[in-house]
Amino acid sequence: MNKQTTIIIIVLVSFVLGFVSNNIYDKQIKGDDTFQAGWDAAKQRLAESGFTPMMEGMEIVSISGTVQEVKDNKISLKINPLEPLADPELDNRIIEIDENTKIYQLTQRDQEQYQKEMEEFDKIIMEQMENPEAMAELGQYPEPYTKEEASLDNIQVDQLITVEAQENIKDVKQFKAIEITVQ
Numbered sequence: 001m002n003k004q005t006t007i008i009i010i011v012l013v014s015f016v017l018g019f020v021s022n023n024i025y026d027k028q029i030k031g032d033d034t035f036q037a038g039w040d041a042a043k044q045r046l047a048e049s050g051f052t053p054m055m056e057g058m059e060i061v062s063i064s065g066t067v068q069e070v071k072d073n074k075i076s077l078k079i080n081p082l083e084p085l086a087d088p089e090l091d092n093r094i095i096e097i098d099e100n101t102k103i104y105q106l107t108q109r110d111q112e113q114y115q116k117e118m119e120e121f122d123k124i125i126m127e128q129m130e131n132p133e134a135m136a137e138l139g140q141y142p143e144p145y146t147k148e149e150a151s152l153d154n155i156q157v158d159q160l161i162t163v164e165a166q167e168n169i170k171d172v173k174q175f176k177a178i179e180i181t182v183q
Contacts, residue, residue, distance in 0.1 A: 043085050060170040063093065064162045070155050073097045075180075077163065082170060094174035095163050097152055102179045105150035109143070117142035147181070154182055 065079035075095040082090075097103075121142055155161065160183040169175050 039085070058170070059168040061166070061168065062162060062164045063169065064160065065093070067155060067157050067159045067161055068092065069157065070152065073152070075155060075161070075163075077161065087171070090171065090173060093163075093169075093172075095180070096174065096176040097180070098176060101177045103150045103152060103154065103182070104147045104180070105154055105182045106145040106147055108145050114142060114144055150182060155180070159183065 060082060063077070063079050063082070065077040067075055068078050069076040073096060075097065077093045077095055079091060079093060081088075162181045162183070163177045164179040165175050166178050167175060
């Protein structure tokens with residue numbers, strides 16, 4: 001055997017031994033499914049810390065996000081994750097719109113008028129605090145915006161929208177909207 005052949009054999013044997021020993025190490029020390037085991041451990045740790053129990057088992061029917069695209073009768077929506085370790089694929093949702101979907105546009109009201117209504121409302125609250133029964137008759141808190149009917153044409157890329165569905169959409173990539181509010 002010549003010198004070159006010996007070197008090639010030594011390199012191949014070293015490579016094979018390194019590969020085999022690495023696989024043995026992974027199975028003995030790290031476990032069979034290292035990514036899944038780590039993922040599960042991280043989720044378990046968060047759950048035990050009390051950080052995520054509020055979302056556990058909770059039904060989600062409304063989400064907000066930024067419009068990425070409007071095409072045909074669908075909106076691509078980028079949302080903030082609902083949970084720290086939620087599937088990253090669910091950060092982008094596809095919203096289906098049909099003839100039954102209600103679309104509204106929020107428009108900021110005149111600030112002076114709104115401020116006057118707030119002052120009147122606060123005055124009534126202060127007067128009613130002495131009479132708790134009257135608090136139930138107080139009425140509705142003044143809204144800083146008006147809600148007007150709109151259409152799909154009013155929805156543009158980079159706008160913030162809130163979408164409501166009739167089903168639990170916590171883990172759903174694509175769903176039909178029953179109402180959309182354009183901020």
